[in-house]
Amino acid sequence: MNEVLHTKDLLIGYNGQALMPEINVCLNEGDIVALAGPNGSGKTTLFKTLSSTLKPVGGEVSLFGKPLTDYSPTERSSLFSLVLTEKPDDLFLKVFDIVAAGRYPHLGLLARLRADDKKIIYDSLETVGISHLVDRNFVSLSDGEQQKVMIAKALVQDTPLIFMDEPAAFLDYPSKIELVNIMHKLSREKKKTILFSSHDLDLLLRHADVMWVVAPQQPLRLGTPKILVGQGIIDMYFKPIVAKEEFFWMN
Amino acid sequence: MTTDSITRQRTPIALISITIVAIGVVLFVLNLMLGSVSIPFEEFKEAVFGDATSTYHAIIFDYRLPQAITALLAGIGLSVSGLLMQTLFSNPLADPSLLGISSGSSLGVALVVLLAGGLGGVSVGTWALWSTFGVAMAAFAGAFLVLMLVLALSSRLRNMVSLILVGIMIAYIAGSVTDILKFFSQKEGLHSFVIWGMGSFSNVGKAQLPFFAATILIGIVGSFLLFKTLNLLLLGERYAENLGVNIRRSSMLIILVSGFLTAIITAFCGPIAFLGLAVPHIARFLFRSSDHKLLIPATAFIGMDLALFCNLIARLPSFEGNLPVNSVTALIGAPIVLWVIFHRQKVLK
Numbered sequence: 001m002n003e004v005l006h007t008k009d010l011l012i013g014y015n016g017q018a019l020m021p022e023i024n025v026c027l028n029e030g031d032i033v034a035l036a037g038p039n040g041s042g043k044t045t046l047f048k049t050l051s052s053t054l055k056p057v058g059g060e061v062s063l064f065g066k067p068l069t070d071y072s073p074t075e076r077s078s079l080f081s082l083v084l085t086e087k088p089d090d091l092f093l094k095v096f097d098i099v100a101a102g103r104y105p106h107l108g109l110l111a112r113l114r115a116d117d118k119k120i121i122y123d124s125l126e127t128v129g130i131s132h133l134v135d136r137n138f139v140s141l142s143d144g145e146q147q148k149v150m151i152a153k154a155l156v157q158d159t160p161l162i163f164m165d166e167p168a169a170f171l172d173y174p175s176k177i178e179l180v181n182i183m184h185k186l187s188r189e190k191k192k193t194i195l196f197s198s199h200d201l202d203l204l205l206r207h208a209d210v211m212w213v214v215a216p217q218q219p220l221r222l223g224t225p226k227i228l229v230g231q232g233i234i235d236m237y238f239k240p241i242v243a244k245e246e247f248f249w250m251n
Numbered sequence: 252m253t254t255d256s257i258t259r260q261r262t263p264i265a266l267i268s269i270t271i272v273a274i275g276v277v278l279f280v281l282n283l284m285l286g287s288v289s290i291p292f293e294e295f296k297e298a299v300f301g302d303a304t305s306t307y308h309a310i311i312f313d314y315r316l317p318q319a320i321t322a323l324l325a326g327i328g329l330s331v332s333g334l335l336m337q338t339l340f341s342n343p344l345a346d347p348s349l350l351g352i353s354s355g356s357s358l359g360v361a362l363v364v365l366l367a368g369g370l371g372g373v374s375v376g377t378w379a380l381w382s383t384f385g386v387a388m389a390a391f392a393g394a395f396l397v398l399m400l401v402l403a404l405s406s407r408l409r410n411m412v413s414l415i416l417v418g419i420m421i422a423y424i425a426g427s428v429t430d431i432l433k434f435f436s437q438k439e440g441l442h443s444f445v446i447w448g449m450g451s452f453s454n455v456g457k458a459q460l461p462f463f464a465a466t467i468l469i470g471i472v473g474s475f476l477l478f479k480t481l482n483l484l485l486l487g488e489r490y491a492e493n494l495g496v497n498i499r500r501s502s503m504l505i506i507l508v509s510g511f512l513t514a515i516i517t518a519f520c521g522p523i524a525f526l527g528l529a530v531p532h533i534a535r536f537l538f539r540s541s542d543h544k545l546l547i548p549a550t551a552f553i554g555m556d557l558a559l560f561c562n563l564i565a566r567l568p569s570f571e572g573n574l575p576v577n578s579v580t581a582l583i584g585a586p587i588v589l590w591v592i593f594h595r596q597k598v599l600k
Contacts, residue, residue: 053489077495088486090341092541101483105495111479111544153486157494 002029004064004161004193005050011058012042012049018057019045021219025212027195029160030187033222034208035197038238041215043197044165050195051082051163063161077105080161081154085169087146093138095149099125102153117156124155128182144175151182155190162186164196168203176200180207201238205229213237262539271537271552275323278559282319283311286566314453317460319559322452324467325520326530326558327551328512331474333527334534334550335509338481338543339502340411346528347513350401350414350506351421352394353522356514357448358425358432359393360386364444365436384459386447387518394514397421401510405503411488414502449575450521452562463519470512471551477505478543485541524577525584526561530554532591557583 006026011018019042027033037043048054050061052068061068063079071079081102088098099121104111113121125131128148133141138149147167154162164183168176180203186192198204204211205225212222215237221228228234283299284290290298290307298307329347336345347353364386404417433441455463480501483491492498516523534549535541561583565574 051493053492073492073497074495077493080493082490082493084487084489086487086489088490090485090541092535092539093485094540097482097540097542098486101486101490101494104479104483107479109476109479111482153490 003027004029004031005062005195007050007059007061009059010049010056010061012045012054013057014045014054016057019216020214021217022059023220025220025222027161027193029193030191032183032187032194032196032209034204034211035195035214036201036204036208036211036237037197037199037214039199041199041237043199043214046214047163047165047195047197051080052076074105077157077159079159080163081157081159083147083150083154083162083164083167085166087150088138091137091139094134095125095130095136095138095141096121096134098138098149099152099156102156105157120156120158121152124152127155127185128152129178143170144172144178147171147175147179148182155186160191161193161195164194166198167196168198168200176203177207201234205234264538264545267537268549268552271549271556275552275556275559278556278563279319279323282322282559282563282566283315285563286310286315313457317455317457318453318562320460321455321463321520322558322562323555324464325452325516325523326526326554326556326561328467328470328516328554329523329527330530330534330550330554330557331471331547332509332512332516334531334543334546335474335477335481335505336527337531338484339505339509340415341484341487342415343532344528345415346525347509348422348522348524348527350418350510351397351425352401352510352513353517354422354425354429355397356390356394356517357522358429359389359391359396360447361429361432361436361444362393363389364447365432365440386443387454387459390447390518391514393425394510394517397425398507398510398514402503402506405506406499409499411502447521448577450523450577450580452520452558452576454521455519459519463515466515467512470508470515471547473508473511475547477501477508478547481505481543482541521577523580525580526554526557529584529588530557532588533557536591536594 004027007023010023012023013019023046035043035046045054049056052061063071068076100113103113103117103121107113107117122131125134128151130145130148130152133145133149138146141149151164151167167179171179183194183196187194208225210222211225211228212220213228213233214220218237221233221237223231223233225234284292284295288310290311294305294307295311298305298311302308332347333345336347336349337343339345340349400421401414401418405414408414408417433444436444480491480496483494483496484501486494488498513527530553531546531550534546534553537553538545538549540546561576561579564583565576565579567574
């Protein structure tokens with residue numbers, strides 16, 4: 001197994017304050033790992049630290065055996081791609097333009113798309129099943145379709161590692177299943193390594209292979225959903241939310 | 252479905268482009284023909300291609316040609332500058348004046364025209380009327396200082412909204428100092444300051460035109476070199492960063508290019524309102540696109556058309572050639588923006 005990412009005594013947080021104890025995890029080629037935790041548990045903080053948006057409070061993130069900080073922004077753009085919760089909101093931005101932008105790190109000064117670049121763009125649109133939307137304005141699409149556009153953008157960027165921040169949020173159930181299927185297809189056919197975050201317990205328990213579970217001031221725990229449930233970790237880490245919801249229904 | 256069978260819809264880019272350029276050529280010729288003295292077409296032809304000694308020849312080549320070229324260049328520069336600002340701040344209301352650069356040039360002009368008049372006790376105002384180049388230099392100095400200040404501050408601020416606020420505050424400070432100077436100034440100085448503030452394309456003489464044209468050209472080439480970064484910024488800062496954009500360095504470059512264009516044009520033509528705000532919207536709407544590779548040239552040519560049109564209106568015979576350009580640009584620009592806003596919902600399908 002080829003190692004893609006590992007962390008060494010990583011401390012995440014803001015202003016020198018660590019959110020949770022040291023994190024030592026690793027991702028191998030083709031892994032699909034779910035970063036799970038209730039809202040406000042530090043998922044996004046860990047995400048931003050792994051994708052070099054945030055500096056770690058302590059410790060180190062390594063990609064392909066080299067510290068993240070040793071890579072230039074251009075080098076990083078060919079190592080990992082992002083699918084984020086924030087979406088482009090420009091009114092005239094076309095699906096094709098967004099996906100083509102993912103190809104920019106591979107293009108020259110004039111960003112001229114060669115025939116093989118176009119093929120990669122069309123292939124990626126087809127992989128996620130939105131070929132028919134190529135000339136639509138991005139803002140006119142549904143949440144599920146927009147999510148697929150951003151995944152297609154990540155695909156044409158052609159990076160071994162893809163980070164997806166809450167990709168299932170705002171999706172209806174069929175779209176969630178479709179998303180999970182797309183992720184498995186990418187891992188199986190294209191050997192992509194995917195780390196996605198979610199607070200959707202239902203989705204995680206049914207469809208995640210491996211989970212990293214986080215909560216404030218708790219050590220990160222990892223395992224299959226079955227093992228984590230068996231150990232009572234899910235119960236403990238997600239408890240505060242469940243309790244609040246029960247309280248809400250009782251009223 | 253194979254990838255070859257994906258059919259793409261196309262906006263008729265070539266057709267729209269040719270129309271825009273053709274309109275520009277017609278407006279350019281009309282700018283040379285019409286004015287306080289209207290030149291009939293036959294005599295216009297003769298003055299341009301034949302008789303170099305006719306009075307019309309002098310009117311066309313010494314007065315109207317430099318003015319038309321200035322209008323065209325200013326229209327191009329301000330519009331592209333506005334496009335850069337709108338993309339950088341992802342704000343459809345952004346325009347070249349957003350960062351306080353025009354206010355800076357106003358302050359520069361105020362300092363020279365008003366304060367010099369007050370201190371010297373002589374009628375420096377009259378001096379300023381003929382020395383348009385001196386006024387331009389003062390305006391450029393003011394704009395340049397503000398630009399440097401904004402650049403220095405932008406390297407400390409990560410947040411674009413903070414940067415807009417900084418620009419607005421600088422504009423307020425420059426504006427209030429200008430007002431204080433106005434309060435203490437003499438009539439003549441005040442008069443030439445007000446004239447400068449109305450905007451005019453007739454201040455760039457034949458001698459300064461090559462310099463003016465060269466600087467605008469540099470700015471436009473600079474803008475075009477930034478088109479990849481601008482396209483990536485449309486996706487949002489984090490996506491852009493992930494695609495290799497150094498956000499801080501890129502925003503400084505965009506501010507530098509946009510501010511440089513604004514500074515030069517404001518220095519020579521006064522603070523021209525609305526072109527920079529309106530034209531990028533027209534370009535996006537006409538071409539149904541956000542791709543800066545297309546938008547930068549499109550914005551440039553539409554800006555050229557609109558500036559030539561505004562100059563033509565401002566100089567219509569019935570206005571005796573002296574309507575302030577600024578009131579014309581706003582009068583024409585604002586309804587266009589309104590029209591675009593109300594029609595763009597249709598585009599979204």
